[in-house]
Amino acid sequence: MTTRSYDPVPSRRVAFLGLGVMGYPMAGHLARAGHQVTVYNRTAAKSAQWVAEHGGKSAATPQAAATGADIxxxxxxxxxxLRHVTTGADGAFAGMAAGSIFVDHTTASAEVARELSAVARQRGFEFIDAPVSGGNLGAINGALTVMCGGDTKAFDTVRPIALAFSKAVTLLGESGAGQLAKMVNQICIAGLVQGLSEAIAFGQKAGLDMKAVLDVIGKGAAQSWQMDNRGPTMVEGKFDFGFAVDWMRKDLGLVLAEAQRNGARLPVTALVDQFYADVQALGGGRNDTSSLIRRLT
Structure with missing residues (x-):
């Protein structure tokens, strides 16, 4: 993990629900930044492991974790x-006090963000939809990009605290705007990875040294994060890491459903989604999204 310093922010009582590959390190950064963290995870052993590593407390339910938390x-x-941990039985919303804030980093629909924001306001607190980009390494290194939708005052409270695990936290509009921005992000990635897959497969068929080619073109107009970080491993056929194809298909499903609602035309995104279905059929659902090249080699 990259060693990082944390900007001085007054300690807050916070809860973190969900200690998966993203949530576990994100909650860890909050603890290292000096906040009083209570964690909840569906598998209690993961919560116990986190507490042993970072201190803080664990709770048996989302409601118990949220009780007394500022954020x-x-x-x-x-x-x-998300509905289960917020408004379900023993959900966090039942434990949240007036004036507190719920920040959702799940990649979910804009519809559920608006729904839960309305419920939160009825109960006297705020809901910020705040999906992230940067993957597991971004979470580990505290370098995520966070796209937010919701109330400006609540966002201003959350931002300095979320910077514990982020390099950028930006408010993009009202409730749902964060999720919509994340959809834009995933549309871009889908097209980039398909283009990179075709380029590398073409170069390999042509007999080129593709590591050398990527090094050269990566200094010009073709450069992208995907090329820099996934191009070399695509050439080597290594995919057992990163953002899983299964997760990307979930995200693209959200994108395509939203496009149906708003009338956007996404022919390339729809096609790449089906290409990812092919990768799943090959048994690669847990491989990184860059495994899209497997269809072509």
Whole structure:
């Protein structure tokens, strides 16, 4: 993990719900930044492991974790998981006090963000949708990009605290805007990875030294994060890391559903989604999204 310093921020009582590959290190950064962290995870052993490593406390339910917290962060799997930890039995919303803030880092639908924001306001607190980009390494290194939707005052409270695990935290509009921005992000990535896959496969068929080619073109107009960070491993056929194809298909499903609602035309995104389905059929659902090249080699 990259060693990093934390800007001085007054200690706050926070909860973190969901200690997966993203949430575990994100919650760890909050603890190292000096906040009083209570964690909840569906598998209690993971919570116990986190407490042994970082201190703080664990709770048996989202409600118990959220009780007494100024800010409740969450990073779970999907819309249904998010509803479960917020408004479900023993959900966090039942434990949150007026004036507190719920910050959702799940990549979910804009619809559920707006739904839960309305419920939160009825109960006297705020909900910020705040999906992230940067993957597991970004979470480990405290270098995530956070796209937010919600109330400006609540965002201003959350931002300095979220910078414990982020390099940029930006408010993009009202509730749902963060999730919509994350969809834009995933549309861009889908097209980039497909283009990179075709380019590398073409170069290999042509007999080129693709590591050398990527080094050269990576200094010009073709350069991208995907080329720099995934191009070399694509050439080597290494995919057992990173952001899983299964997760990307979940995200693209959200994108395509939103496009149906707003009338956006996404022909390339829809096609790449089906290409990822091919990778799943090959048994690569847990491989990194760069494994898209497997269809071509």
């Amino acid at each position: 409740v962060f969450a990073c779970v799997g999907n819309d249904n998981d």
